Amino acid sequence: MRARIKWVEGRTFVGESGSGHGLVIDGPAEAGGRNLGPSPMELVLIGTGGCTAFDVVEILKKGRHAVEDCEVRLEAERAAEPPRVFTRIRMRFVVTGRSLPRAAVERAVTLSAEKYCSASIMLAKTAEITHEIEIRESAAADRSVTRGLSA
Numbered sequence: 822m823r824a825r826i827k828w829v830e831g832r833t834f835v836g837e838s839g840s841g842h843g844l845v846i847d848g849p850a851e852a853g854g855r856n857l858g859p860s861p862m863e864l865v866l867i868g869t870g871g872c873t874a875f876d877v878v879e880i881l882k883k884g885r886h887a888v889e890d891c892e893v894r895l896e897a898e899r900a901a902e903p904p905r906v907f908t909r910i911r912m913r914f915v916v917t918g919r920s921l922p923r924a925a926v927e928r929a930v931t932l933s934a935e936k937y938c939s940a941s942i943m944l945a946k947t948a949e950i951t952h953e954i955e956i957r958e959s960a961a962a963d964r965s966v967t968r969g970l971s972a
Contacts, residue, residue, distance in 0.1 A: 829845075
């Protein structure tokens with residue numbers, strides 16, 4: 822895996838992944854940036870959320886569960902002094918599908934946290950990571966149930 826970061830001006834950089842995808846990295850005005858893109862630590866948090874979401878969806882699909890959506894909402898706290906590592910990360914998984922068993926979703930989140938998500942496993946070395954799960958029944962399933970009841 823490779824990446825390239827190029828300084829543009831002030832606190833603005835352009836990052837390019839080895840696969841050719843680019844993005845602007847910047848800081849807030851109070852840190853000398855222009856707030857043109859996420860900060861480096863925001864990218865770490867976004868990457869961690871993406872890593873675990875990938876895992877959870879893949880695990881549920883491999884288990885032949887009817888998962889239709891997965892959202893991970895993350896909140897993090899950082900150390901007050903440098904290096905300002907993450908000290909706490911709260912992950913809230915909102916998983917939507919048809920008749921998703923809670924045990925299957927919990928298992929997927931646990932497998933991601935303990936075995937597959939390299940990003941969260943690395944961050945767990947400095948941060949306490951907690952997981953919350955909300956399971957939502959899909960709207961399509963609700964409509965079919967309603968139609969079936971009224972017929």
